[in-house]
Amino acid sequence: MRSKLVAGNWKMHGSLSGNQGLLQAVRDGVKGNAAVAVCVPYPYLAQARAVLEGGSVAWGAQDVSEHAQGAFTGEVSGAMLVDFGCRYVLVGHSERRSFYGDTDAVVAAKFTAALKAGLTPVLCVGESLAEREAGTTGEVVTRQIDAVLSSSGVAAFSSAVVAYEPVWAIGTGRTASPAQAQEVHALIRQRFARDSAEVASGLQILYGGSVKPGNAKELFGQPDIDGGLIGGASLVAEDFLAICAAA
Numbered sequence: 001m002r003s004k005l006v007a008g009n010w011k012m013h014g015s016l017s018g019n020q021g022l023l024q025a026v027r028d029g030v031k032g033n034a035a036v037a038v039c040v041p042y043p044y045l046a047q048a049r050a051v052l053e054g055g056s057v058a059w060g061a062q063d064v065s066e067h068a069q070g071a072f073t074g075e076v077s078g079a080m081l082v083d084f085g086c087r088y089v090l091v092g093h094s095e096r097r098s099f100y101g102d103t104d105a106v107v108a109a110k111f112t113a114a115l116k117a118g119l120t121p122v123l124c125v126g127e128s129l130a131e132r133e134a135g136t137t138g139e140v141v142t143r144q145i146d147a148v149l150s151s152s153g154v155a156a157f158s159s160a161v162v163a164y165e166p167v168w169a170i171g172t173g174r175t176a177s178p179a180q181a182q183e184v185h186a187l188i189r190q191r192f193a194r195d196s197a198e199v200a201s202g203l204q205i206l207y208g209g210s211v212k213p214g215n216a217k218e219l220f221g222q223p224d225i226d227g228g229l230i231g232g233a234s235l236v237a238e239d240f241l242a243i244c245a246a247a
């Protein structure tokens with residue numbers, strides 16, 4: 001049996017004063033068997049470490065540079081994230097892909113850089129509404145995964161996590177049904193199984209997109225859904241803790 005993971009993605013939300021209570025409540029309130037993490041904006045990594053260190057909740061970032069160091073103004077390297085105690089980093093979130101030009105090749109390079117630095121990359125994949133309606137979900141998700149597989153190889157995924165986040169379900173209140181999500185999760189696992197049955201069976205595949213306390217249990221009950229990547233609901237301690245408990 002794979003263990004479950006619930007990761008919060010705060011996106012560009014928070015303030016030093018507001019975060020304090022949220023982080024403390026998550027640290028104090030988390031129970032159950034699922035691993036829990038929060039991916040916070042860069043300026044709050046030190047705060048996340050200060051509050052969460054020594055507890056069971058891990059922390060991480062939402063993006064990482066594909067470069068190790070150098071003249072790359074505004075970028076943050078994997079080693080810098082490790083300096084702040086990060087365990088996880090999101091790569092290829094759909095908002096990075098659509099607003100900041102993270103192509104499949106860039107995402108693959110960031111994935112490699114994260115692993116090299118000793119981080120656990122959470123590779124985000126997912127189709128847009130138009131792609132789903134055109135019946136190309138499988139094709140899109142496979143293309144996004146193949147870009148990383150061809151540069152990093154399947155063995156890299158024994159130290160990584162995949163998150164399926166259909167773009168049409170992110171922040172829209174429109175969740176993929178458990179059956180819709182399970183179908184894509186199974187397809188993702190089959191894709192990995194083509195390269196390594198062992199890696200595929202151990203791989204945590206998270207679902208993200210309008211996960212709420214009311215739908216988490218059913219989603220996480222699907223055979224190939226190993227937890228969630230939580231946006232909006234990770235900003236409300238009570239909701240996030242309820243989702244963690246559901247896992």
Ligand code: 13P
Binds near residue numbers: 009208211231
């Ligand atoms: P929501 O949970 O707000 O839909 O966001 C999902 C997401 O993008 C997490 O990375």
